[in-house]
Amino acid sequence: MNLQLALDRLTREECLRIVDETKDEIDFIEVGTGVIKEYGMAIVREMRELYPDKAIVADMKTCDAGGHEAKQAFEAGTDIVTVMAFSSDLTIKDTLQVAQQYGKQVMVDLLEVSSRDRMEQLKKIDVRLVSLHVGKDKQQEGNFDTELFSLVKGLDFEVTVAGGINLDTLPDIIQEKPDTVIVGSAITKSENPKEVASKMRKMIKSS
Numbered sequence: 001m002n003l004q005l006a007l008d009r010l011t012r013e014e015c016l017r018i019v020d021e022t023k024d025e026i027d028f029i030e031v032g033t034g035v036i037k038e039y040g041m042a043i044v045r046e047m048r049e050l051y052p053d054k055a056i057v058a059d060m061k062t063c064d065a066g067g068h069e070a071k072q073a074f075e076a077g078t079d080i081v082t083v084m085a086f087s088s089d090l091t092i093k094d095t096l097q098v099a100q101q102y103g104k105q106v107m108v109d110l111l112e113v114s115s116r117d118r119m120e121q122l123k124k125i126d127v128r129l130v131s132l133h134v135g136k137d138k139q140q141e142g143n144f145d146t147e148l149f150s151l152v153k154g155l156d157f158e159v160t161v162a163g164g165i166n167l168d169t170l171p172d173i174i175q176e177k178p179d180t181v182i183v184g185s186a187i188t189k190s191e192n193p194k195e196v197a198s199k200m201r202k203m204i205k206s207s
């Protein structure tokens, strides 16, 4: 199981400081959507140059022009791009095709998707990696709930999970054995990001 650090609602300087502090505790660096909107591909390129051996996720949250946006992010050095599950199949297929050309991956974000039919369709178009996700605004009604795992039960996806995950909720999530746990604010907004990331890493790696 991997730990992915999500960098959201942060300045470039804060992103660089937090990654520097936590780099030994995390497996993936996620450059968040808002950070990309602020700094563009330049910050993805900068992370690639600073951390050549770390896996980088560009949280593009693409919902159209999939091939073009994927190419932008892969050219900047990312390993994984995100595309929304509610997008047209054509958008997802184009994104997958570009990822294949670069030898990289696509993570399909399941934000607001609750239908097993959609999951079956995603399987049919060869989606491999999905993200069970409770969005930032939706977190006002509650953080990631393990009930969400029912959406992917019995389907052969690589599964990541995200949505307000913290030290208290992590143990129940680990029980469900996702491939990757994505954590943002519980680490980035804490007084000691390294300490929180380190505790999470220990819990994840000892499971």
Ligand SMILES: O=C(CO)[C@H](O)[C@H](O)COP(=O)(O)O
Pocket: 006, 007, 008, 032, 059, 134, 135, 136, 162, 163, 164, 165, 182, 183, 184, 185, 186
């Ligand atoms: O994609 C995101 C928001 O849309 C975040 O990266 C993801 O939810 C993880 O951050 P947090 O732990 O703060 O919820």
